[in-house]
Amino acid sequence: FLYPDRIVIGADTDRCAAVLREIYAPLVEGTYYMRPDAIPRPDRAQIPPPLIATSAKSAELIKHASNAFLAMKISFINAVASICESVGANVQQVCKGIGTDARIGPRFLNPGIGYGGSCFPKDLMAFRAVARESGYDFRLLDEVMRINEEQRARFIRKVRSALWTLRGKKLGVLGLAFKGGTDDIRESPAILLIKSLLQEGCEIRAYDPAAHERAKEVLNSGVSLTVSAYDAAHDVDALLILTEWEEFAALDLVRLRSEMKYPIVIDGRNLYDPEVMAAAGFTYYSVGRSAASPEPTPTNAIQPGKKIRS
Template sequence: MKIAVVGTGYVGLVTGVSLSEIGHTVMCVDVDESKVARMQAGVSPIYEPGLSEMMESNIEAGRLSFTTEHRDAFVDADAIYIAVGTPQKEDGTADLRFIESVAGNIAEHLTGYAVVVTKSTVPVGTNDYIQSYIAKYTDVSFDVVSNPEFLREGSAVYDTFNGDRVVIGSDRAEAASVVEKINRPFGLPVFKTDIRSAEMIKYASNAFLATKISFVNEVATLCEKLGANVEDVAKGMGQDKRIGKKFLNAGIGYGGSCFPKDTSALVQISGEAGHDFTLLKAVMEVNERQQRLLVEKAKERFGSLRGMTIAILGLSFKANTDDMREAASVVLAEELVLAGAHVVAYDPIAIENAKQVLPEAVDYAGSTEAALDGADATFVVTDWDEIKELDTGTFKERLTKPVVFDGRNCFDLDDMREAGVEYYSVGRPGIGKEGVMR
């Protein structure tokens, strides 16, 4: 089929490239001319494992192209995917101006029947609004289908081809069948429902996973107070099939483009519907507190941080992505600078993006070792493989005071103790100055 994808962020670009990989002819639309030129040359604007190679092969095969012209993409298109951003407003609601802009372009340039497929995460009722908005400005026949994405940044390509399900929300069986046919080569289970339920599935899924993360982080805090080890607790919990093992890793909270935005939006949606979603408000409160955890641990250990040099290892909100949206490193760096510390930061991929959002006072290093050299202590913030694989003796050799605050529980307690490192992680016993667990 001929498919247009509007928006080339994480969702749009991965969607467009993946659809071309399974044999469709895909044209992706973006208003940024320089970005489009780079993509047409096979250069991905985002870091996502496996994406660049797939882009190049499908451009070469003639199945994938990029344009700034909506008209060119929409001509004879069987489906038009909306994959633009829905950023969070100050009040927590989703900003739908980009959705409305795309709807206007569809109405202006639609030449024949097409299925409009909404990939963007939108509040319940938005697809009905898109339907009425487009219909107001065109007499050309079309249908709107909700087809939410469930991709994890850092493994989005893998998830596209190995997902749990494809959700298709439509009030017209014929339109749903078109989207099912488009996705059939992926070989994934298809779940069809009405359009509003599909919209809700996306928000409810992300909110539940965020709840699971905040729950285990609360358990971690309790484990520290009671002398238990959250890793053992989570492992024991996860063996219960009703609970499952995933999203039970204690740490310094969730970030990125989805969980913070979607939990906040669902709270706002609930309020507008007359329901106080108290559970989700608590989830957000726990996460906000968790992102400051390492600073609190450092203050407890040292008292004042003024004049100290703190190395931050890992800046992106998670490994295998350069995304800095809602990253814990932003909060931690701001708190450290306010406390009078000098911050030296390192990330294998995200430094350029980090420079746009971290305080100007932060300095950057070209390697983990360079960041650690001469620092008084370090915060482990993102669990990149190269950070997890550091020889524990490196901390002893490079830091003036071998004190490590690990927000991702990257290192084994016994290994750190044997290396002579003072070590504090999340929900596990700390290793004090004398190598004593406490």
């Protein structure tokens, strides 16, 4: 909020525009940034940010269209990830190739389990409603939402395929918030997936660094909230990574494996390198990349001191 890319004010009278300019003056004039030590400045921040004055209707459409475009970018790369899985390509490599094009950029090219939160779902539906009321059939928005829902369904199928069945399985879940760095669970893909897994007969052990209190309001007794990621992994049939918290990308893999009943990790956020996970003894599934498994131990391996007959 303190370092916006731009400030858009929508006003249909000079008086309204003047009031809004006064409200945002500390950001526009740069007076808010007198203490950069108190408010860390992001590397890409533009100070002061550009102020764009429009009509009220234009400002509303800017909000809806901006979030719809970002959601479209997420659904697009998730669709690309699905194709990558089918043809054996690596979506991370594809993302790098796409994102280095200056016309596209790397932001929001992060395949996963879909978008959520309080903005994208709401603004997409609002934008679609505005389009319909105006007489325009904006079917692209319908497809963005369909792909987002399908991405969660694909993840459920991936979990089922890894375990053969879901009923009676004990699953560890890392992440409840809709993204890392927040306790917001509104329209969280993690919460929606957990509810689907509960309906399939799974038992869930879940951990999130910030969202436990909010999660308690929407999850039933089939979910045990734990005190750490390792506790969530204790004696589980598989571990699911559903939110991209930094601490989930820096786990002690030896300790993690020792906690689990079966070393199966299904990563909905692509936090780990498949080769690293396989080397650590995990069967590892992610989004848009081939599954990885530990190298099998030869059954006829030569034991120490064993002689070879010629």
